[in-house]
Amino acid sequence: MMDTAQQPFQNEAISVADRMAAEALIVDVDGFEGPLDVLLTLSRTQKVDLLKVSVLQLAKQYLAFVEHAKALRLELAADYLVMAAWLAFLKSRLLLPPDPEDEGPSGADMAAHLAFQLERLQAMRDAAARLMARDQLGRDFFARGQTQNVARVRTTTYSATLLDLMQGYARIRTRDDFRPFVMDRDNVFTLEQALERMRPMIGFAGAWTDLTSYLPEGWDNDPVRRRSATAATFAASLELVKEGQAELRQSETFAPIHLRRKEARA
Amino acid sequence: MSEERKTSAFTVPPMEEQERMVEAVLFASAEPVTLREFEARMPQGCDPAEALVNLRNRYDGRGVHIVKVGDAWAMRTAPDLGFLMREETIESRKLSRAAVETLAIIAYHQPVTRAEIEEIRGVSVSRGTIDQLLELEWIRLGRRKMTPGRPVTFIVTPGFLDHFGLESARDLPGLKELRAAGLLESRPPSAMMPPGPETLEEDEAATGQSELFED
């Protein structure tokens, strides 16, 4: 940017000015509407057209503000810190000579976009001020104070849509076989239930035991219930193995599965 | 404008300007305004009584009049234009659920007797519901049924088709399509399939569905 050449001479001065600016901002950090608002305020200290604002200087001022806030252990919202990181990156881009290999927007492009954003925000603020300064209804000009009663002649029409009609029909025709969907929980043994059941038992299983012996009582007669209980018990035993509390073995395919407590390593 | 205002604080505004003031105050005020109130509001030295007389003349024969109400003044619309102050509103109300269902049954099963409607709906059909549909000219009486008692039947009218944008009652989607469109939640009842065009291709049904979703 333009200022880069002068930087070596102004470095100290700017940093003092920045610190003072930062201090002034921190007094009222809650009054700011985010990082862009802070940047806009900072840019005013440069007393130049927003299009000609030195983004590099702005970045430094902002970083000083964030540093200062940190030193004072002020809680800054996350977006202030994200902006600081981005500006630090932008600053390095602006200071380093452009890398011809590098893809993506140049530092100058990024700076130009930030300047555009600041100018646009300022323009909208000016527009808002001009809007509110206009003559307003109920303040500067007025509507009729006493409105005349307009006699209302009401006619009522009834309407229904094709969709109403179809839904109405569907409702009647399917009323009999409609049943609210509820999970049939009576015949389901859950993984949680199985785990709860097995945890206290596993500590006593020093020897290999058939997994089926862990099935809860009353779940082995009905095939549906047995299937659910078996699946849950097997899943629970895998969970215990994963936790390092148990070991599983099976001698061949479809052979009974055995389970025992995992011995602590000596 | 601000020029005038500035001077008005010191010198009495011209009568033309006083007329404007009286006019604005009369217009914006919710109640009739007394001379005293005019004097209190307007700059010192104004003569609202004279301004009112001038204004009244100006509005003579217009659509709005300046009238005296007791010892106060008000603006009123000209009495001969009262007919303009009538606003015709058409209130649209949704058809009741009972009426919609009855109408749907007639459309799907026509010609259908009252007893048949009641059998399908599972509740008795009130006289009012049928009357309402007759009055809307969405249904009318069909041929009497050749069954004991020769009960009257109901059929839908061209007005019904027009209102619902149908070429004919046969264009009503069948249960299969209703299901495809997500309008049906469960299995079709085995008995009494509706006389809808069940032969429609699946593809067509799918098109219908997407159309329904567009809305």
Next chain:
Amino acid sequence: MSEERKTSAFTVPPMEEQERMVEAVLFASAEPVTLREFEARMPQGCDPAEALVNLRNRYDGRGVHIVKVGDAWAMRTAPDLGFLMREETIESRKLSRAAVETLAIIAYHQPVTRAEIEEIRGVSVSRGTIDQLLELEWIRLGRRKMTPGRPVTFIVTPGFLDHFGLESARDLPGLKELRAAGLLESRPPSAMMPPGPETLEEDEAATGQSELFED
């Protein structure tokens, strides 16, 4: 007006009379009246548009003005006489800075999405801000944007135009200059845009939009 109407009507009232009618209707209504409403109320064959132009000239420079608000018309007191209306002044709730800025952005950038408002302001828009503007009936939902996610947009209402004495949104102060300066554009977002609120709270913003749509 169409030929048919003129011929089919018994007698069309003379323009002088039509002016009186328009005047009475405008006067009686606190809300702006659309041409369509005029046509519905006045006898067939009337040309309220022409009558309004005549009436507007007649009221030029008076204490009460005929103003155009969007595609409707209203009578309003002359703004320079506001000082007479202390009694009628409505103490309006003071809008927060965020609300005022958001309103301006919607007016100048409409139709605009919530994310775009946030991009411009550099902070996320709180739900309350949009609610307040919706409640004042100064903004409303526009068409969904044809971008991924089809986000809802906001636009200003005729009520907004009426409140700020604008004939149309094109008459917003400084609109031309802002457009010429390219400040109403969003500039193609480059990969390295400064972090806006949307990068932080993308989920939240998306929720907010869908919530608004639900309403």
